[in-house]
Amino acid sequence: MIIIDLDTFYTDSAKLSALPTYIEKVLNQAGEGNEIILTGKAPVWLYLSVAHALHGKATKLTYRSPVTGDVVIFDHNPF
Numbered sequence: 656m657i658i659i660d661l662d663t664f665y666t667d668s669a670k671l672s673a674l675p676t677y678i679e680k681v682l683n684q685a686g687e688g689n690e691i692i693l694t695g696k697a698p699v700w701l702y703l704s705v706a707h708a709l710h711g712k713a714t715k716l717t718y719r720s721p722v723t724g725d726v727v728i729f730d731h732n733p734f
Contacts, residue, residue: 658719659684661705662695669701677701678708690715690732692725 661669664677685691691713693705702718706728709716716728 656690656692657685658692658694659705660695661693661697661701664697664701669698671700674701674704678704681705681708682712685709685713687712688714690717692717692719694719 659681661677661681664680665673669677691709693702693716706716710729713729714732715730718726718728720726
């Protein structure tokens with residue numbers, strides 16, 4: 656299981672113009688076929704873009720928040 660904190664990808668505020676850089680960082684950290692947990696203070700557009708980029712790369716994607724706890728976004732593990 657790999658935890659990716661999106662809040663660490665930028666200082667002050669996320670910039671839409673830097674989205675390709677954020678996606679590249681996420682893909683490098685995630686690898687192939689791993690269970691990924693996304694967490695951290697980040698805008699919704701960043702979470703949605705990252706989730707889309709991880710589809711087909713991660714076996715399971717979970718969103719973790721102190722408010723909601725763990726929320727499974729997708730789980731493609733056949734077991």
